[in-house]
């Protein structure tokens with residue numbers, strides 16, 4: 001018991017919500033009651049048995065043995081920046097090493113860039129649903145998300161007219177997550193061009209989260225900037241997903257070549273100085289990944305496509321549930337027809353408590369609680385997933401039959 005009052009935290013902590021991990025507290029309580037929890041909340045391929053390619057591990061080990069254990073330059077080591085610039089240039093986004101910054105994952109690039117671009121009262125166009133880091137960082141810096149619709153009846157594509165209607169003098173950036181988490185959508189060329197056009201004509205930087213770019217089942221997606229190399233586009237990615245090394249926190253951002261982005265680049269570099277550098281030995285894995293053997297990727301994509309097909313067929317067979325087929329990554333965003341007054345979180349928490357299956361409610365990604373979406377991570381082996389979907393089917397039938405009330 002506390003003897004004196006607890007020490008208060010800053011108000012901004014209350015606005016910093018990252019549901020994907022926050023919901024784990026509920027799972028721990030379920031585990032404490034003796035029930036095994038199946039974690040389908042975090043998109044980490046390693047926890048489901050996928051392996052980091054050995055040549056990346058060797059590159060990091062070699063870097064450590066060779067004594068690269070001091071601080072790196074704050075923008076990152078030159079071979080890593082050259083590798084990123086080379087990779088993006090090969091894929092159609094002309095990039096130079098002096099416009100690349102090596103970051104602690106995609107996440108740090110996003111945080112540095114939003115911090116450089118927006119402040120109190122500013123707005124950033126963010127998709128709904130969104131990967132929640134965007135809203136969390138905006139809450140931290142006192143800026144506001146302006147949510148634009150992505151439409152499940154059109155394969156979760158962004159509603160470009162809606163985005164246009166949200167642009168105001170306070171708009172500082174347009175976030176585009178393609179391929180998308182949480183929906184698994186990839187955007188066709190005409191949608192990508194329309195998004196670029198908005199950014200270009202309104203002179204708003206397009207922040208392209210391309211961390212799943214190599215994980216479209218049909219093959220790698222080119223960076224969006226390849227369609228318009230002179231538009232104000234910043235591309236973000238990392239070794240976390242396609243290169244199976246999420247714990248290394250090895251990522252990068254590449255600032256488009258237009259001089260309209262020069263001040264933003266300088267601002268991000270200034271902020272990056274303050275955090276010294278990303279993890280130095282892991283930076284050596286970036287050239288190994290981008291210039292080396294990528295034979296693991298085709299197998300990983302095939303494994304994901306198989307799991308996606310299983311997920312769609314099994315979830316769409318459940319009465320009251322429908323999911324749009326993902327075309328990339330390892331997420332699906334099913335819809336469940338909830339009774340009036342029942343929220344997505346009620347559904348997800350009841351699912352957790354009654355079956356031990358942990359998913360994340362759609363409102364954790366900024367859909368409306370009454371809309372009834374939740375996100376599934378489908379990285380588990382197919383036979384395990386099949387059992388999980390049996391349990392979700394049995395639970396959902398029961399939950400809907402009792403009108404969404406707690407189990408008796």
Ligand SMILES: Cc1ncc(COP(=O)(O)O)c(C=O)c1O
Pocket residue numbers: 043104105106107108131177180181209211237238239240246249251
């Ligand atoms: C869309 C999106 N962006 C960024 C990240 C963070 O990735 P990183 O590990 O590179 O920071 C994730 C992780 O799940 C993600 O889904």
